[in-house]
């Protein structure tokens with residue numbers, strides 16, 4: 001038991017170092033990448049993200065585009081999604097000086113197979129061969145490499161949960177609720193538009209801890225129902241929505257389970273996809 005906890009501690013440190021390095025590579029590639037590059041495309045509800053890692057599995061480059069063409073893994077506007085990927089591909093090729101021929105992509109756990117396939121078609125229509133189609137939580141685990149834990153990906157629209165035992169994902173689930181719900185709470189409390197609420201939340205120019213506590217507790221309640229009666233040693237929060245202040249503390253207190261939040265948590269799944 002003690003060994004497993006130590007294993008997780010090492011993994012958390014390595015993931016934090018990866019993410020701090022990765023965050024600096026927005027639109028500016030690392031010069032000393034080793035060997036051939038592997039790419040990932042995350043078709044998210046809030047953003048589409050293109051990432052690159054080298055042969056050693058170290059981060060090399062990333063870029064994002066705001067795009068409303070995908071909602072919780074469902075491609076609702078095919079041509080806008082293709083345009084966003086095409087633009088990210090062209091910019092990556094200009095920055096890296098090589099062609100983005102193939103990439104992995106991912107869908108939220110539990111989306112129907114037909115919807116998951118649509119993610120593949122988006123890449124193909126943007127001129128990228130889809131080398132791997134995986135689920136987002138398994139992708140996050142490719143970066144986190146935890147031995148026993150619960151991984152929670154709180155994105156714009158939904159919360160994906162994966163239970164990891166002995167390094168393998170044994171249970172996957174996805175429920176509505178994420179950053180967009182937090183925006184609705186802020187908009188209601190401050191009587192501003194949802195767009196303004198999103199801006200206040202992202203820039204942190206107002207302390208929203210008290211306003212957002214019920215929203216974060218709702219995410220925690222969703223994690224609790226997905227975990228069910230299983231004994232879990234720690235919860236690992238990834239995805240952009242958990243960047244709100246004290247998200248880890250609130251979840252930890254609600255679930256009474258040690259909870260880890262990662263720096264630049266919105267990059268875990270996108271880079272995990274490139275590593276898949």
Ligand SMILES: Nc1ncnc2c1ncn2[C@@H]1O[C@H](COP(=O)(O)OP(=O)(O)OP(=O)(O)O)[C@@H](O)[C@H]1O
Nearest residue numbers: 044045046047155156157158179180239240241243
């Ligand atoms: N610095 C920040 N502070 C607070 N919230 C943030 C921050 N950055 C991003 N977010 C929130 O994170 C959410 C987007 O997260 P992410 O990029 O992981 O979602 P996505 O992958 O596009 O969506 P999904 O996984 O649900 O399809 C948005 O609701 C956004 O408001």
Ligand SMILES: [Mg+2]
Nearest residue numbers: 044045155269
């Ligand atoms: Mg996501």
